[in-house]
Amino acid sequence: MIELNVHKTLQSAQGSMELHVELTVEKGQFITLYGESGAGKTSTLRMLSGLMPPDKGSITVNGTVWFDRERKTNLNPRHRNIGYVFQDYALFPNMTVSQNLEFALDRKQDKTVVEDLIATMELQQLRHRKPGTLSGGQKQRVALARALVRQPGVLLLDEPLSALDSAMRQKLQQYILEAHKKYGLTTILISHDIGEIIKLSDKVYEMQNGKIVRQGAPPDMFGLGKTSAKFRFTGEVIRIQKEDVVYVVTIRIGNDAVKVIADQSEVSHLQPGDKVAVASKAFNPVIQKI
Numbered sequence: 001m002i003e004l005n006v007h008k009t010l011q012s013a014q015g016s017m018e019l020h021v022e023l024t025v026e027k028g029q030f031i032t033l034y035g036e037s038g039a040g041k042t043s044t045l046r047m048l049s050g051l052m053p054p055d056k057g058s059i060t061v062n063g064t065v066w067f068d069r070e071r072k073t074n075l076n077p078r079h080r081n082i083g084y085v086f087q088d089y090a091l092f093p094n095m096t097v098s099q100n101l102e103f104a105l106d107r108k109q110d111k112t113v114v115e116d117l118i119a120t121m122e123l124q125q126l127r128h129r130k131p132g133t134l135s136g137g138q139k140q141r142v143a144l145a146r147a148l149v150r151q152p153g154v155l156l157l158d159e160p161l162s163a164l165d166s167a168m169r170q171k172l173q174q175y176i177l178e179a180h181k182k183y184g185l186t187t188i189l190i191s192h193d194i195g196e197i198i199k200l201s202d203k204v205y206e207m208q209n210g211k212i213v214r215q216g217a218p219p220d221m222f223g224l225g226k227t228s229a230k231f232r233f234t235g236e237v238i239r240i241q242k243e244d245v246v247y248v249v250t251i252r253i254g255n256d257a258v259k260v261i262a263d264q265s266e267v268s269h270l271q272p273g274d275k276v277a278v279a280s281k282a283f284n285p286v287i288q289k290i
């Protein structure tokens with residue numbers, strides 16, 4: 001479990017900004033920080049990872065104090081059990097995929113962990129290639145694998161997919177979810193992509209001006225469940241879930257997402273990533289101010 005309570009005065013374009021974040025993340029949870037640019041999302045992750053010292057507060061992870069201003073505790077970033085993936089892959093260009101992963105090994109560690117990650121991230125065919133010859137999605141798979149070499153308990157993902165196209169994002173989201181489950185990670189993602197947030201996270205925290213202003217389950221946060229009717233729209237399937245005898249299909253339209261109830265015959269040929277049209281004739285449209 002991550003218990004974070006940090007204060008930091010940051011310098012924004014509009015002057016100084018007081019960041020104060022209180023956050024508790026259960027072990028195995030997948031949460032997302034969401035919010036406008038400059039709200040303090042990256043700074044929050046940097047404080048958790050030890051790259052930026054808070055001015056005040058404390059950080060405790062699974063009962064171990066990583067930071068406590070009062071007690072003058074500030075664990076070295078190398079000793080914090082964290083994997084960090086950024087938008088830019090930060091791989092070593094002169095090393096192959098395998099070498100990039102092996103370089104991250106701790107002296108005491110067995111190489112089998114690298115083999116396991118190569119298999120999980122399906123990098124077998126790419127293991128002797130150098131990053132310059134890989135696509136963005138492939139590079140990000142390597143970066144994700146590298147972040148997991150030290151078998152961290154906590155994975156931090158700072159907009160890791162924002163440089164990739166939609167198809168590649170969908171694939172990488174699957175790899176992220178698989179790694180999160182397989183390695184029992186506690187994961188914190190920063191993302192602006194509502195479809196991605198709904199697909200991946202258990203809980204979302206919206207930040208504004210250095211504070212958490214809203215939090216909740218992604219469908220509630222993004223207004224899903226509100227009725228929509230008598231219109232036609234096109235969108236992209238984000239998720240298909242079986243609930244009792246029906247299926248709930250979550251579809252992204254622009255920057256919004258809606259849930260549509262479907263039966264077995266409608267979903268049998270659908271999968272996440274498919275473009276679909278949805279039309280409704282039975283009810284009048286409902287207008288709801290957001």
Ligand SMILES: Nc1ncnc2c1ncn2[C@@H]1O[C@H](COP(=O)(O)OP(=O)(O)OP(=O)(O)O)[C@@H](O)[C@H]1O
Nearest residue numbers: 009010011012013036037038039040041042043044
């Ligand atoms: N080391 C620092 N010292 C002081 N201020 C900083 C420092 N690092 C970042 N800032 C400022 O803190 C503010 C928040 O930045 P941060 O990168 O945390 O926001 P963000 O929510 O991640 O934004 P984005 O979505 O654009 O990445 C910015 O105005 C930034 O200039």
